[in-house]
Amino acid sequence: MAILGVESVIFGVDDLDRCAVFWQDFGLTPVRHAPDEHVFEVQTGAKIVVRRRGDPRLPTAYSHKVGAHETVWGVDTQESLNALVAGLRADREVTEDADGIFHFQADCGMPLGLKLWTPRKIVSQPDPVNAPGNIQRLNLHRKWRQRAIPKTINHVVFFVKDYVGTFEFFRDRLNFRLTDHTRGVGAFARADGAWEHHNIFFVSCELPVAPDEPGFMHMAFGLEDIDELMLGVNLMEKKGWKNESPNTMGGLSRHRISSAIYYYFDSPAGGEAEYHVDTDYLDDNWIPRSWDFKFGSLMWATRVPTMWQGDVPMDVTLDPEGKSLDAYRLKPKISAQTKEKV
Numbered sequence: 001m002a003i004l005g006v007e008s009v010i011f012g013v014d015d016l017d018r019c020a021v022f023w024q025d026f027g028l029t030p031v032r033h034a035p036d037e038h039v040f041e042v043q044t045g046a047k048i049v050v051r052r053r054g055d056p057r058l059p060t061a062y063s064h065k066v067g068a069h070e071t072v073w074g075v076d077t078q079e080s081l082n083a084l085v086a087g088l089r090a091d092r093e094v095t096e097d098a099d100g101i102f103h104f105q106a107d108c109g110m111p112l113g114l115k116l117w118t119p120r121k122i123v124s125q126p127d128p129v130n131a132p133g134n135i136q137r138l139n140l141h142r143k144w145r146q147r148a149i150p151k152t153i154n155h156v157v158f159f160v161k162d163y164v165g166t167f168e169f170f171r172d173r174l175n176f177r178l179t180d181h182t183r184g185v186g187a188f189a190r191a192d193g194a195w196e197h198h199n200i201f202f203v204s205c206e207l208p209v210a211p212d213e214p215g216f217m218h219m220a221f222g223l224e225d226i227d228e229l230m231l232g233v234n235l236m237e238k239k240g241w242k243n244e245s246p247n248t249m250g251g252l253s254r255h256r257i258s259s260a261i262y263y264y265f266d267s268p269a270g271g272e273a274e275y276h277v278d279t280d281y282l283d284d285n286w287i288p289r290s291w292d293f294k295f296g297s298l299m300w301a302t303r304v305p306t307m308w309q310g311d312v313p314m315d316v317t318l319d320p321e322g323k324s325l326d327a328y329r330l331k332p333k334i335s336a337q338t339k340e341k342v
């Protein structure tokens with residue numbers, strides 16, 4: 001039984017046509033243009049579906065926001081799909097639509113879908129990397145490209161009120177694995193049939209920079225190598241798309257957690273769209289780690305990250321059973337009135 005990754009992300013937006021231009025400029029392949037829907041895909045066949053907010057086909061949980069309203073997870077076999085759906089139906093409503101998507105909500109209210117999916121196989125061929133004393137390309141320049149073409153939907157990121165409880169739902173009901181924990185910030189999780197460091201990252205709404213309400217933050221698209229990423233950035237900037245969101249500005253960077261090189265663009269479909277390269281790939285031999293945010297976050301190519309200004313101790317430990325999550329389980333808030341009674 002395995003979930004292979006994100007099969008599609010369904011957006012609710014205000015400006016359908018501007019979103020279509022954005023995703024096309026970003027490098028996605030158009031699959032369908034209709035007056036009420038645009039569909040794009042990456043090379044695996046995973047899709048972005050863009051509809052207007054208020055479209056009756058969209059779930060209502062995030063209907064007041066522009067952004068991803070539902071994430072559909074691709075399942076490898078009919079048998080796996082049947083087993084997952086049967087498990088979910090034990091305590092919640094699961095509805096099937098005409099496209100074969102089984103819709104339901106996580107315990108936190110996050111709208112999700114499951115669908116039988118066979119992704120197209122892709123074979124990347126990144127250029128060998130030269131280093132002093134380690135010549136991998138002799139008399140051979142690196143690949144030249146005309147455009148950046150996203151290969152995969154690597155991960156989605158959502159703000160949630162209780163990142164521990166939400167991760168546990170994905171672990172217990174959908175067989176996701178914990179891959180890393182940034183204490184007080186969020187949990188990274190990988191689908192059981194996927195290799196990416198994380199397919200979803202649950203970020204706490206308790207963070208000072210986070211919104212009070214749950215919702216979409218960003219999603220990442222896998223590219224072949226840093227050259228393809230930089231070409232994509234050049235082309236997007238030439239077309240006027242910006243990277244100004246306070247959560248993601250900073251330009252070209254590499255995460256310490258996941259090792260990925262990345263660059264975000266603010267998306268008219270809500271949140272940000274991330275070009276993502278050279279991530280860690282994991283299997284069940286991976287041991288999750290517990291990280292301090294300042295030590296684990298990122299390295300900017302253009303300047304010293306704010307959180308690194310000053311001494312940042314190396315604060316990361318192996319956490320095979322995810323025990324560090326326990327201290328961050330969201331306690332029910334006690335109102336001032338109740339406190340007085342107590």
Ligand SMILES: [Fe+2]
Nearest residue numbers: 157219220274
């Ligand atoms: Fe990301």
